[in-house]
Structures are given as C-alpha cells and as structure tokens.
Amino acid sequence: MKALELFFNPRGVAVVGASSRPGSVGYVIVDQLRKRFRGKVYPVNPKYSEILGLKCYKSVEEVPDPVDLAVIAVRADLVPNVMESVGKRGIKAAIVVSGGFAEVGPEGEERQRRLVEISRKYGIRVVGPNCIGVLDNHSGIDTFFLPEDRLKRPPKGTISIASQSGALLSMWIDWMAMKGMGLSKALSYGNKVDIDEVDALDYFIDDPNTHVILMYIEGLKPGRGQEFIKMARKAIAAGKPVIVLKGGRTRKGFAAAASHTAAMAAGYEIYRAVFRQVGIVEVDEMEEMFDVAKAFTMLPLPRGDRVLILTNAGGEGVLATDFAERYGLNVVDMPKEVQEELRKQLPPHVVVRNPIDLTGDTDDERYRIALETVLKHGAVDSVVLIAPPHPPAMTGAVVKYARDCMDRYGVPIVAVVTGGVIAEEFARKFEEAGIPAYGSPERAVKALAAMVKFAKAKKKASSSQSLS
Amino acid sequence: MKALELFFNPRGVAVVGASSRPGSVGYVIVDQLRKRFRGKVYPVNPKYSEILGLKCYKSVEEVPDPVDLAVIAVRADLVPNVMESVGKRGIKAAIVVSGGFAEVGPEGEERQRRLVEISRKYGIRVVGPNCIGVLDNHSGIDTFFLPEDRLKRPPKGTISIASQSGALLSMWIDWMAMKGMGLSKALSYGNKVDIDEVDALDYFIDDPNTHVILMYIEGLKPGRGQEFIKMARKAIAAGKPVIVLKGGRTRKGFAAAASHTAAMAAGYEIYRAVFRQVGIVEVDEMEEMFDVAKAFTMLPLPRGDRVLILTNAGGEGVLATDFAERYGLNVVDMPKEVQEELRKQLPPHVVVRNPIDLTGDTDDERYRIALETVLKHGAVDSVVLIAPPHPPAMTGAVVKYARDCMDRYGVPIVAVVTGGVIAEEFARKFEEAGIPAYGSPERAVKALAAMVKFAKAKKKASSSQSLS
Secondary structure (H helix, E strand, C coil): CCCCHHHHCCCEEEEECCCCCCCCHHHHHHHHHHHHCCCEEEEECCCCCEECCEECECCHHHCCCCCCEEEECCCHHHHHHHHHHHHHCCCCEEEECCCCCHHHCHHHHHHHHHHHHHHHHHCCEEECCCCCEEEECCCCCECCCCCCCCCCCCCEEEEEEEECCHHHHHHHHHHHHHHCCCEEEEEECCCCCCCCHHHHHHHHHHCCCCCEEEEEECCCCCCCHHHHHHHHHHHHHCCCCEEEEECCCCHHHHHHHHHHCCCCCCCHHHHHHHHHHHCCEEECCHHHHHHHHHHHHHCCCCCCCEEEEEECCHHHHHHHHHHHHHCCCECCCCCHHHHHHHHHHCCCCCECCCCEECCCCCCHHHHHHHHHHHHHCCCCCEEEEECCCCCCCCCCHHHHHHHHHHHHHCCCEEEECCCCHHHHHHHHHHHHCCCCEECCHHHHHHHHHHHHHHHHHHHHHHHHHHHC | CCCCHHHHCCCEEEEECCCCCCCCHHHHHHHHHHHHCCCEEEEECCCCCEECCEECECCHHHCCCCCCEEEECCCHHHHHHHHHHHHHCCCCEEEECCCCCHHHCHHHHHHHHHHHHHHHHHCCEEECCCCCEEEECCCCCECCCCCCCCCCCCCEEEEEEEECCHHHHHHHHHHHHHHCCCEEEEEECCCCCCCCHHHHHHHHHHCCCCCEEEEEECCCCCCCHHHHHHHHHHHHHCCCCEEEEECCCCHHHHHHHHHHCCCCCCCHHHHHHHHHHHCCEEECCHHHHHHHHHHHHHCCCCCCCEEEEEECCHHHHHHHHHHHHHCCCECCCCCHHHHHHHHHHCCCCCECCCCEECCCCCCHHHHHHHHHHHHHCCCCCEEEEECCCCCCCCCCHHHHHHHHHHHHHCCCEEEECCCCHHHHHHHHHHHHCCCCEECCHHHHHHHHHHHHHHHHHHHHHHHHHHHC
C-alpha cells in the first residue's frame, strides 16, 4: 500500500484536540470533516462528551473501528504522549498539525526527535509536524483548519499539489477556488519528519484523479534525491507533468529557506540541473505555475515545437514571438503553399508569414481562414491565438472556430485576450469552450512552452521506462 | 513650442472623414471629441451638413478658427489631397489615423512618401499614419476610434504612455480603466513618419500631469538614438521614471517587428545597454510594466537598496528573498539591537532575522511591532509586507499601521496579498490607503526593485544635468 493511502483515503479519522470553540483549529477540522468527509469522524478531547453533534472520546485509545488516521492538533508538549496513544490504538497514520518543533529551536528539535522515535516504534507514518495536512476533494478529507468563509475550497478537479509551505498552499487553494480551477488533492508536510515529496509523487502517479502535479519545494531531505528523480521520471512517463516552484534559489533565499524548513540537501544549481535532465517543468513564479497547470488540464499535448502566432495586433505578435523564441518554441516560417493559399483568401494588407497579422480591421472569418489553412497543411504543432475583443467586427465566433480546429486537428491552442471587462468576458468564453485564455502573450507562450517541454520529456521517459 | 502641444492641447480640431454612421471611425472620433474635448470640434465631410449636432464642413479649408489640429480618417489614397488642404488651411498638426501606407508594401510606401513630402512643404507635424492617435484625459482629446462601450477610458491620473503599437495601447487603456489606474496622456504614432518617442519624452518631461512615462518600443527611427538618450536622461533627472517594454528582443521577434513597423535602428543588445546606462527601467512583460507603474504613482522613492521582508508565511518570505536578491535589492541582516528589541516584544517562535517571519498565528500587532522597531532604527530603505488575509487573528489593522509607518519614516512599503476573494478585498484596502498591493511576492519585489534602480539613476542624472 502506498504511504499516503491512509491519509487521503482513511475509513475513519480521530481528531485529537477537537474543540467546540468556533474558529479554533480543533473545531474547524471537525467541522470540515463532518461536512465533507465520507468516512467516520471521531473527536477526541477529555473535556467534552460531544462536539458538533458527534460523540467525543476521552482518548485516542477509546476510539472505535474503523479508524485509520489521527489528526493531532494539541499543544506541542502534549504531542509525544498523544503519539504513544495513537500507536497503542494501532493507528498507522498521523497528521501532526501542531507547531513548536524543529522550527522553533533546540527545545523543539528535542521534541521532534521524540516524535520520530515514537512513530518508528509503532510504525506510524507521519505528515508534519507544523503543517496544515491534507485536503482531498474526492474523499472529503480536509485538515486545513481555516473555515470556508475565510479560506474557500476549489471545485473537484485533476490538479494535485504538494507544498513545503502550508501558508502558500492555503493561499493557492483560496486562489484556485476564486478562479474555479479544479483541485484533486493538496498536501503540506511541514517539517517533513516522514512523508515527503517522494511519497507525494509515489501516490499521485497512480491516483486516477490526479493528472497534473504541482510542487513547492525548498529542499529535499538528505538522501532522497535519487528516489525523487526516480518517482518524477515515473510520473512523467505516466503522462503526468511535474511542475515545480523552487524556493531558495539565491544565497539569501537559501538561508531564509533553511530558517523556514530545516532540511537542505543541495544548492539550487543541482536542483536546476536535475529538473532539466528529468523533464520536470520548473516555473519561475507562482502565477506561472497556475498558468502552466491550466494549459495542461485543458489541452492535448503538442506533437512538436512548431508554433503559429496568429494575431490582429502587431505588437502582441512581436511580444509573443520574443517569448516563443526565448522559451524554445519554433516560430516556423509558413510553407510557401500555405502562404499562397492564405494570400488568395485574405485581404492584401494581411501579413501571412508567422506571426500571421490579420490587422486591426479583422473579423472572425479571417481567424477561421488562417486557422483552417495552416492546420489543414499540418504546418504547426500549436497555436498562440491572440484575439483582441475590441475590434467592432469581432463577434466572438472565433471561439467556436478555434474549438472546432482543435478538435479536428488535435493541435493545442492557447488564447491571449488583453484588456478590461470585455476582455475578461471574452476570455471566459474561450475557457468555457476548453481553450485556456491568458491576459498577456508572455503568459500564454510560457504555458504553451511548458507543454512542449513536457511532451519531449514524456517521450524520453516512456522509452527509458519501457527499456528498464 | 513643443511638437506635441498642438496634439494634446489644440484650441480646435477638424475631423476629416467624419461620419454619421454609428460605430464607424469617423463617427466615434467626432462623438468622443464632442463629449470630452474642451475645445472646438469641426466635422469635415462633403456628404453631410451636420453630424451629431455639429455643423459639418465640405472641406478642411472651410473650417473656421480656432483650429490647430486635423484628425484624418479617410481612405489611404485620399490622404495626400487632404493633407494639401490641411496645409493650405494653415493647420500645423495632423493625426493620420488611416492605414494603407508603408505597412502594406510598395504602393503604400509611395503614398507615405507623398504624405511626408506634403507635410514638409507646409510644415505640418504628423502623428501616424496607421495609428490610433492621442488620448488626453486632461484636455479631452480622444482619437481612439472605439466607443466607450467597447473600449473603456481610465480615470484621470499621472501615467502617460507612448506606444509603437496602437492595438497594445488601446488594450492597456481598457485594462487600466478596469483596474482604476489613472491615465494622463496616451499616444500611438503608428508608422512614425514624424512624431516619435523623442517627441513624446520631450513633451512628457514638462507636462505637469505626467509623473510616470511608459513606452512600448519596437525600434527608434535611424539617427534618433542620441536624442532619445538625451531626453530620457532629462526625464529621469526631472524625477520622471521612463519604463520601457521592448518588442523585438529575439531574432524572430525582431523580424516580426520589422514587418509590423518598418524602422529598426539597432539590435536589442544595443537597446539593452543604453537602457541600463541611462537608467531607463526596462520591464520584461506587459503586466510588469503596470506593476512597476503602480508603485511609482503611489510611493515615495526608496533612499537606498536595503529591504525588509516581513511575512507570516515562510514560503512567501523565501520567494520574496530570492527575487529581491535576483533583482538587486539588499536583504540586509537586521542589526543586533533591532533583533534584541524584536526578541523582547515578540513570541519566541518568531524569526527576527530578515525575512522576519511572524508565523501563521500572527495578529496585526506583531506587524506593528516589527515595522515600528525596524523603521525606527533606520535599518532599511523599503519594506515588502507580506500579509496573508486568512489567519483569524488578522483584523486588517495592519493596513493602518503600514500607512502610518510609511508617513512617519518616509519608507516605501509594497504589500503582498495572495489568495482569493478575501485577499482581493484586503488588497483593495491597502491600495485605498495608498499602499500598492500585489498578488505574489515576485511581482511586488520586481516593482520595488524598479524603484530602487530609478532612484539611483535619478541621482546620477541629476548630478550630471547640473554639471552640464
């Protein structure tokens, strides 16, 4: 059984430190589980006999079957004793939400050492300590201890996230909810005494609800590098992109990360080299991570690196071309027969190279002609479709044309829609049709380039997996 | 008189090619001028005697005084004759909106040559051809030929923009309107037969309503490099940041730009070197341009490069530190006495180095203590204030504390608020208090770093200006 199975899919959960005080960590966790989790929930606290309508137990040892997971939210100094009870009760998985361990200095380190000792003695797998734990939109597990009026939960989806920072993870969750991006599972392992990035990958690889894997990594635990590489390769071979945001890339960032989460296995240069070699998609900024994830969840993989930049705004075409070239996309020249066919169908002032510039007086029909002609000839593997919503002759039909072409030719299309309120409405129409839309050409191109990189890495990983 | 004075501040405007057909270019220009422009508006079109309640003239030559500017929106082949009339009428400024010149090949090039010839003969200054012209939120000049229901206009403000791409400019205008960012003047010169970036800078330098200058440049006209450098230096010495987004930075981007707008004086490496040397703030992406502009319009300049990163989320602190180091900010160690004073006032698990990590259980008071203590000692020149809205003990008082500290110590503060709907509300509160807020630490740090660079360049430019 995979290490994380009991965390994401327990039959029952004991919440140690459950509370009836609204807003407290022990209250919110019970409340969220009660509302969302499909298995049994057992509050544990000697002070209460009932919490939120659920029977409350004096100790973990009293909790009945079925129970596979303990969520521990008590003061740090009480955690070792609780872990002993968890072990005695035969529970094999614990999420230690409590802070006050290695992150607070020598005293906490000692406490953390005891926590590890006890968990090993009983064979308990541990998430944490000092973490927000797990959120699973499919099983309903949710230990994120902020109520939904403060922290929204995203809809069910296929993106799973593992993050060394709980705060970042919770902010992203809230952001995804606002954007309507679908989440499968989220995991924050805090001080990482046991469960780590490798376990996360291991689980996500076989999870049918996970298609795209996002990770915020400050540093792997020493000795885990090889396992991480192996798992990442396996994920990629299985067609699941691994998208990483690395914290601690500079000297001072590294120092800040070291004071944030203790373990630091290697300098950034090594990570960077590994990411490249393995085919992990490294992103530079947090917003880019979601731009990229969005493309992966909506589009077929490009079959190669040739891209068409189709615009009606010369300047946006230029910026898209700059970024395409910088990020390794091939802004191929249009074959002569394509140019000739376009020439015949489009007004003389339209530029039929690449970018194709339909110019400011375009209508939807020009977009249809350009898409159809280029894709029919198999001249590119992807399209950056720059479609400003402002020209009066643009009715929005371009959305349908793009969708239709994507279906018939299997070529991914990303849309660029820049502007204000009308642009946002137009972008929504693209996304409702399954075409990811971005507010700038730079962001769209980066997302598409990540897909091209992944497609290459997948090919490579698949062939080496089948050899081994 | 500055070349652009008649364009931004004419006493009267003749609109040649005025139309009474709603939605047409000639209609929208008259309508916008009628509604917004504080001077006289004269529609010109032999087909009408009246347009939108205004008397319509048969030809430019019939237009009465006062008239300083002609806006020309007729078919390309009619433009030379119209320019003759403009010259004969003694009008010294013309915006040629019409396309169909150098951008469409040999025939257009010939037409453009004639246009230039005629304008020189009469001493007419020209914006365009193939452009959207000017928008001045102060005088009310607006030739952007899209009605406000398709393209919103931003509120009055202090940002002025000059763009080689009219489409980009109009999309940005629409975007600024949605974001409530204040615009002073916008200018698009299309094929740039006359008025160009140098004239724009020249005008913005002395314009009291312009504090921040944004430019999208594909290529200066040959021979204009030295003038551009001189004007940019002068703007910077006058305390006006010049923020440039360069199109055509790669080989293919350069080629695309060449087919978009003809003139290309030099390769990107030369531009880049000049931008650096002069102290022009070059941005990498269009969104960054506005992130940076926002900081400049709201904040005092930092006195040096030392930055405090104040967070309650370790991961965001790490990412902010990475970007600060990469973009040339100095994440200084906190002096010993500051650390000791913080130690005394804050809980033991708070990290009092830099970043200062107030940790997940923070309240507003910890932020107040940290800001007050660090700034009182003059330990930094700027602050990246990472303030997640989710922790239950955060009431929003941090906004007031930050504003108060900024006022008392004159140190610029940028806020980072990451998350969904609650985060956006929180960000709005910061901005209402005059503190720019960003959705990610990366974006906030880049904006702040641009200010530090500009402050240095300004010092340098001021001293060399006073020497010359």
